[in-house]
Amino acid sequence: MFGLFDVVRLVMAALIILPVTAVIREGGYYFAATLLGAKDKKLTVGSGPVLFAFPTLEVRRYFFMYSWMEYEELQPSNRFWHGVIYASPIIGPLLLGIIINTLLAQDILPSNMFWDTLMYYLFYYIFFDLIPVYLPDGQPTNGRAIYDLIRYGERSDFLKKEIEEEPLGNVKLGYTEEQEETVKNRDRDRQERSDHTRPEADREEENGYTEEQKETIKSRNRDQQERSDHRKPELE
8 A cells, every 4th residue: 555654755766866876877977987088078967957067067957857978989999998888887886785785784774765765776777777778769778888889899879970960761870770770760759749739830949838848858959969979980
């Protein structure tokens, strides 16, 4: 039965533990990218309109809904070091989870709702990070990114510039057949979900019904532009 205690736990998980877990996960990216000298790092936490921003960090209004780490090429740029980047959001939460679990077992930390829920979400993220699939927008999970890096020697965690610049049919949409099919499905879904109630709107930014929705669309478009392929050299 879902009671008052469960409501409190749900609110705490949504507003505190999920954001903390997301920051821990993305912090693994950020730490590894910094350690390896990645250029133009940017950690985005949340979705919707921008709440505040620093040179390498952007926090958006709905800070508990989304997170993303972006970086330019590493120096040296080879598949091993990129693999370290992809593995970092898995290794970081895993080590933290082991430490917390050890402290709980030794009664150094009290066993309560906060720690139990935090442990759950740490391993939740780890589990889904390890599944080697492409997400609906064509981006790979870290497990899939590592697999593609080992098998194909290329980063598949952002889309090629040609996808945005060339007409469909003239360019390969992904690094693998699975990614290409995922991107095609994404584009078809976007087309089907386009606004049919305001045909006079010529620009997508004008299709938002509220200022907040328009700002969210602009943030999404800027994210996609920043994540486009930078014509990287072949990884060693």
